[in-house]
Amino acid sequence: MMTERILIVEDEFIVAHDLQMILSHAGYKVAGVADSVKNALILLDKKEVDLVLLDIFLKGKQTGIDLARILMERQIPFIYISANSNERVLEAAKSTLPYGFIVKPYREKDVLLSIDIARYRTNHSQNLKISSKLFMEDFIVSISMKPLSWQKKLLLIAGAFQPYIPFDFLGIIGITKDKLRFSEVGISRKQFDEYELLPIDEFLEASGINTADKKSTHSLFPEHIDDAIFMGEAFTDLTDQVPIKNLVAKTYHLKSNLIKSIRLDNGDLITFSFYSRLDTIFKQEHLDLLHALEPTLIGNLAHIIELEKAEVSRQQGIKEPVPTVFNPPHETIFQKIIGRSPAILNLLDQLLIVAPTDTSVLITGESGTGKEMIAQNLHRLSARRNKSMVAVNCAALPADLIESILFGHEKGAFTGASNRRIGKFEEANGGTIFLDEIGEMPFDLQAKLLRVLQEKEIERVGGGTPIAVDLRIIAATNLNLEKEIAKGKFRLDLFFRLNVFPLEVPSLRARKEDIAVLASYFIEKHSKELGKIITGASANFMDQLSRYHWPGNIRELEHVIIRSILLSKKPELHENLLDFNVEKEEKAAFSSTKTIAENERDHILNVLNQCKGRISGPGGAAELLGIPATTLNSKMKKLGLRR
Numbered sequence: 001m002m003t004e005r006i007l008i009v010e011d012e013f014i015v016a017h018d019l020q021m022i023l024s025h026a027g028y029k030v031a032g033v034a035d036s037v038k039n040a041l042i043l044l045d046k047k048e049v050d051l052v053l054l055d056i057f058l059k060g061k062q063t064g065i066d067l068a069r070i071l072m073e074r075q076i077p078f079i080y081i082s083a084n085s086n087e088r089v090l091e092a093a094k095s096t097l098p099y100g101f102i103v104k105p106y107r108e109k110d111v112l113l114s115i116d117i118a119r120y121r122t123n124h125s126q127n128l129k130i131s132s133k134l135f136m137e138d139f140i141v142s143i144s145m146k147p148l149s150w151q152k153k154l155l156l157i158a159g160a161f162q163p164y165i166p167f168d169f170l171g172i173i174g175i176t177k178d179k180l181r182f183s184e185v186g187i188s189r190k191q192f193d194e195y196e197l198l199p200i201d202e203f204l205e206a207s208g209i210n211t212a213d214k215k216s217t218h219s220l221f222p223e224h225i226d227d228a229i230f231m232g233e234a235f236t237d238l239t240d241q242v243p244i245k246n247l248v249a250k251t252y253h254l255k256s257n258l259i260k261s262i263r264l265d266n267g268d269l270i271t272f273s274f275y276s277r278l279d280t281i282f283k284q285e286h287l288d289l290l291h292a293l294e295p296t297l298i299g300n301l302a303h304i305i306e307l308e309k310a311e312v313s314r315q316q317g318i319k320e321p322v323p324t325v326f327n328p329p330h331e332t333i334f335q336k337i338i339g340r341s342p343a344i345l346n347l348l349d350q351l352l353i354v355a356p357t358d359t360s361v362l363i364t365g366e367s368g369t370g371k372e373m374i375a376q377n378l379h380r381l382s383a384r385r386n387k388s389m390v391a392v393n394c395a396a397l398p399a400d401l402i403e404s405i406l407f408g409h410e411k412g413a414f415t416g417a418s419n420r421r422i423g424k425f426e427e428a429n430g431g432t433i434f435l436d437e438i439g440e441m442p443f444d445l446q447a448k449l450l451r452v453l454q455e456k457e458i459e460r461v462g463g464g465t466p467i468a469v470d471l472r473i474i475a476a477t478n479l480n481l482e483k484e485i486a487k488g489k490f491r492l493d494l495f496f497r498l499n500v501f502p503l504e505v506p507s508l509r510a511r512k513e514d515i516a517v518l519a520s521y522f523i524e525k526h527s528k529e530l531g532k533i534i535t536g537a538s539a540n541f542m543d544q545l546s547r548y549h550w551p552g553n554i555r556e557l558e559h560v561i562i563r564s565i566l567l568s569k570k571p572e573l574h575e576n577l578l579d580f581n582v583e584k585e586e587k588a589a590f591s592s593t594k595t596i597a598e599n600e601r602d603h604i605l606n607v608l609n610q611c612k613g614r615i616s617g618p619g620g621a622a623e624l625l626g627i628p629a630t631t632l633n634s635k636m637k638k639l640g641l642r643r
């Protein structure tokens with residue numbers, strides 16, 4: 001399928017011409033060449049474009065990264081082509097979610113391969129979109145036909161939305177066409193799969209709002225806000241304008257809001273207001289999904305609302321208790337994953353989306369955050385669950401044997417290869433292979449791994465014929481792969497191929513709310529295993545845990561608990577058992593605070609060491625620091641540094 005129309009945005013004439021030749025030769029249509037963001041936008045308005053090849057530094061003030069943001073909004077895939085491997089630029093570029101990144105000077109095959117990967121990823125995200133829409137359509141229709149109360153129906157539908165539109169609170173507001181409000185409910189997420197439904201009046205009562213205030217809160221409720229996403233300042237402005245939103249946001253610690261309204265056939269307007277505790281979670285694709293579901297919602301919501309209206313008139317002011325907490329049967333969906341912070345719940349939602357697909361997944365996160373545990377759950381929730389997951393730690397394998405361990409070898413392939421050996425990829429055939437510490441994989445082997453991903457075949461060392469394998473690849477790393485790419489240690493093409501669905505496991509610092517539940521879980525688990533009677537921990541012990549910075553994350557927390565259990569002479573763990581003291585550390589950190597100049601000196605020294613003293617040129621200290629070499633030289637002079 002070579003029908004893609006590709007726009008080239010590149011200000012160097014020779015490069016643009018070369019790209020044009022490569023693309024035409026391979027059968028692609030070139031939709032045009034632009035040398036600036038302004039000209040690119042003119043072409044984009046005039047022509048249909050399926051993919052954009054995008055240089056970062058262009059003519060004019062705006063950069064390729066600025067254009068990328070516009071392309072993101074318009075949902076046009078793009079691949080960067082740039083000579084700049086500076087980490088800061090890479091970070092900014094990465095935040096625009098490109099479909100690929102080609103580093104100049106490139107080879108023809110790099111360009112064509114990146115376009116192939118982009119096509120794969122576009123199709124894949126398209127498939128994900130289609131499957132989520134189909135799933136939700138089916139679900140909404142089947143729920144609305146079940147003999148359940150309207151509350152239960154709304155709770156079920158809300159819960160089903162969660163993996164596709166992550167939220168901590170969902171407000172559903174119904175306004176009749178004569179502007180008489182007939183219903184407002186809030187649904188808050190209590191646990192991974194537990195929701196609570198609260199009618200607005202009860203919510204206001206619980207918040208201590210009296211009848212007079214209630215009226216003004218209500219009257220200031222906007223009748224209609226256009227479909228949109230509010231985050232950052234826009235969210236603060238919105239909550240400042242709308243008291244009820246302010247109250248909800250404060251009560252549930254919410255930071256962003258996505259609003260979508262749907263007009264039913266009878267003229268009623270139903271507004272869905274999704275809120276999250278994370279500030280940058282909502283995306284255009286969430287609004288798109290709701291938009292795609294509009295016909296299904298129109299067809300089925302009316303019926304749920306009728307149920308509610310009937311109930312209200314039946315009760316005529318008499319309140320019957322209704323079950324408002326819903327626990328679906330999949331309570332134990334995830335094995336052993338403890339935590340209910342927004343950061344971990346968001347990760348689990350992502351995990352549920354990607355698990356049943358066959359996509360490669362790249363799990364990133366600091367050491368000890370639970371990456372392996374996430375990989376096990378991914379496998380367990382996939383269609384390959386009855387086959388094995390073979391785990392390989394790339395950092396632990398000896399350099400001279402890693403290829404044969406992964407790919408196997410034929411008898412006599414090298415000295416000492418007295419028998420044929422099946423490698424890990426073949427062992428995992430039909431199942432999943434988990435490549436832990438992928439950033440440590442030797443550069444040469446990365447090309448072979450790319451081949452497994454692309455062609456689904458391997459070759460044993462010393463064997464001439466490729467062997468077909470059917471496996472899913474899950475990789476994990478605690479390294480920043482962009483940094484490794486910049487250092488020339490990790491292949492960019494492999495990164496993009498693996499990074500189709502990235503899962504970032506939050507550090508323990510980013511989910512402090514979970515420290516207490518994790519600690520209690522480990523206390524119970526390990527005291528049983530160690531045969532000691534430990535009933536709990538002192539408040540000070542827990543306080544120290546929650547204030548500590550946990551560089552070793554959950555693994556460190558688990559070790560601290562095991563050690564404390566072993567040392568404890570009493571049934572309650574006491575803070576004296578801890579070998580850190582947060583107050584002392586805070587004081588020490590304060591007294592050893594460095595000046596800005598000292599910090600700058602240390603940082604430059606570190607980077608110089610990293611570049612082995614090289615100042616200018618690609619990969620030199622000046623490039624890594626993002627300043628001209630001349631500036632670096634004069635800074636070094638001032639700080640008394642020599643190469």
Ligand SMILES: Nc1ncnc2c1ncn2[C@@H]1O[C@H](COP(=O)(O)OP(=O)(O)OP(=O)(O)O)[C@@H](O)[C@H]1O
Nearest residue numbers: 336337338366367368369370371372373478554555
């Ligand atoms: N959410 C969780 N609930 C309970 N236990 C957890 C959780 N996450 C991790 N653990 C435990 O913490 C320890 C570290 O987890 P794991 O080995 O998966 O981390 P990792 O990120 O793969 O580490 P590394 O990068 O060093 O390989 C394990 O003992 C695991 O069982």
